[in-house]
């Protein structure tokens with residue numbers, strides 16, 4: 001998440017609380033936070049701490065209802081558990097959301113006061129929850145949160161570029177698997193031209209891919225298109241464009257059981273968390289012969305970079321770990337094909353094995 005986009009309008013997404021609500025008790029702990037002095041309302045969801053402290057970004061955006069915010073926090077926290085387990089990282093899964101009152105992000109003293117209040121709630125978890133950046137928050141915000149004594153990650157480096165490198169390794173693996181080719185001449189549609197989407201588009205363009213880009217911020221999409229010689233497509237039609245690869249890099253749950261039949265891409269590989277609204281969506285896409293790279297495997301580059309900082313890896317060790325995402329995707333796609341199940345199911349099974357092993 002770039003600082004520049006912290007103040008941008010956030011689009012409505014596809015959250016439908018009645019359909020998507022997880023069991024409230026799926027998470028280890030869900031904390032609703034209300035600071036009366038600043039009006040801050042936030043949710044911290046700690047999904048699973050079997051592998052380590054719950055780490056996951058803080059998303060700051062408007063929600064249609066408080067319930068939608070709780071559901072989003074729980075779903076994204078569960079995805080973090082899977083992400084860390086698949087990437088073999090010593091963290092649990094967690095996530096937090098701060099409920100914005102309107103589309104314009106708080107700035108200046110008001111923003112700082114809200115973040116300090118949030119930092120107090122983070123500190124109260126006594127290390128069980130470690131925030132990081134996500135849509136609507138920045139490394140500067142993490143440093144403010146830490147002033148209340150809790151720990152935060154991503155307080156110096158924005159993980160976005162590292163996430164993009166990992167997603168690109170995952171995309172190449174998806175294309176190898178489904179199309180048996182490299183990226184030269186492959187048509188790619190990137191939905192969301194923010195921090196990750198723009199870097200991803202640049203990587204693909206540099207390897208000869210033919211790019212189309214989409215963003216609800218039309219000027220941002222156009223600027224990237226001009227830079228890359230790409231075309232611009234409607235942000236809401238992006239998932240259904242006639243293309244080889246669709247890369248969701250914006251909001252969650254853009255692919256659903258209802259709209260899966262409209263997807264024309266042969267490969268789906270992107271950064272957005274929680275891209276599929278349900279297992280049924282994944283099954284429908286598999287039945288249609290579409291290779292969907294699990295988002296929580298593809299977008300682990302950012303958390304890998306965070307871990308590299310914690311344990312002191314040098315740049316080449318980090319670069320190798322980011323490239324390994326591609327190898328992991330190769331293995332997951334091959335196994336899924338052999339078993340006749342979705343790649344997401346295969347990756348979930350891999351995560352479950354690691355979690356079970358950690359418990360023994």
Ligand SMILES: NC(=O)c1ccc[n+]([C@@H]2O[C@H](COP(=O)([O-])OP(=O)(O)OC[C@H]3O[C@@H](n4cnc5c(N)ncnc54)[C@H](O)[C@@H]3O)[C@@H](O)[C@H]2O)c1
Nearest residue numbers: 001011159160163192194195196215216235250271272302
């Ligand atoms: N930044 C990371 O390290 C990281 C790590 C893992 C996952 N992700 C996920 O990747 C996605 C992108 O992250 P980012 O850091 O690039 O965020 P960002 O805020 O920098 O960019 C998101 C972009 O998407 C656009 N957008 C919003 N709604 C849209 C819509 N409906 N259609 C098209 N465009 C839309 C925004 O205008 C913005 O340009 C998010 O879902 C995020 O959770 C990011």
